[in-house]
Structure formats: structure tokens, C-alpha cells
Amino acid sequence: MRLDNKHAEIAGVAYDLIFADCPTDLGANLGALNYDQAEITINISIPEDRQRQVMLHELLHAADVVTSDQDSERLTENQTWRITTQLFAILQNNPHLVSWLFPKQVM
Ligand SMILES: [Zn+2]
Secondary structure (H helix, E strand, O other), X not given: OXXXXXXXXXXXXXXXXXXXXXXXXXXXXXXXXXXXXXEEEEEOOOXXXXXXXXXXXXXXXXXXXXXXXXXXXXXXXXHHHHHHHHHHHHHHHOHHHHHHHOOOXXX
């Protein structure tokens, strides 16, 4: 399934969601958050299900940045991945709960 709206609002900031094949600024990463440019880039050379996990991971990074007063308060990469994989699985395995949480959304 293709993502038609390639924007995400995170704490009042409109992020551009960029899907790119082997973007040079990603290096070996699967995705990247550029907070200053309000951009999230996802590497499309990985499987689509993995792209969704990476998107959630980058969204969590963005939320972490805006809710941390100092760099030292931010989640580590490992902490962010642990939350990402578990939250992704919870949402994926409980669509009834997602519908209840977001009743106005078309799922
Ligand atoms: Zn990360």
C-alpha cells in the first residue's frame, strides 16, 4: 500500500516524508530524521514492512527530540528500536485497538 500523504505533523511541525532509493545522506542507515529541515527519509531499497517500522522509529525520534530539554535526556538508539518494535507489533496485532484509539480515522 502506497502512502499518498507524505507529510506528518509532530508537535506542531509539518515534516516531509521522503522515500528515496539509496539516498546519499543515509549511508548505511535505513532511515533518517533531519529535525532542522523537518524531513524524515526512508530508504525504499528495504522491504515495505521494514520501511513502516523505520518510519515509526523516525517518528519516535522526532517526538523524542521535541520532548527532551537536553540531548542527555533523549532515548538511545537501542531504546528507540525496542519501543519501535514492540509498539509496531502491538499496533499490527491489535487493529481493533487502533480503531478504538483513533475513531475518526479511516483504517
Ligand atoms: Zn534511530
